[in-house]
Amino acid sequence: MKLENRQKLVRLLLEKSGKNLAAARSLLRDGFNESAISRAYYAAFDLAQAALATRDVSRSKHSGVIAAFGEHLTKKGLLPDTLQKALLNLYGSRVTSDYSVEDTPSDAEAKKALEAAAEFARAVEAYLKRWLEKTLEE
Secondary structure: OOOHHHHHHHHHHHHHHHHHHHHHHHHHHHHHHHHHHHHHHHHHHHHHHHHHHHOOOOOOOOOOHHHHEEEEHHHHOOOOOOHHHHHHHHHHHHHHHHHHOOOOOOOHHHHHHHHHHHHHHHHHHHHHHHHHHHHHHH
């Protein structure tokens, strides 16, 4: 993908992620724990896709994005390796909250997912902003 297309994609995914994180906060505040966890995961997932775009990598499945995030970003030392585990944990929480009818997440579980997504966002957003600045200078 051309550099300018990747830059645009990164900016769009940054914006989308921010909206998902804001939605997760609102949903948590209003007691919609399942939906809050889902939005928290998608906030991180969007950022993972954006980070992969900086490496000119894309995947179509959630599992592929998570694996490629580790392979192309954390294992290469571009981002802390704890972030792949956080993304994987958020994915697991999202799957459980979206598809399980017996396991309703508690307020504490939803809050933990939101905190993990916010921490993931802080680290990945900083990486993406540095990448955008660097590539815009070129």
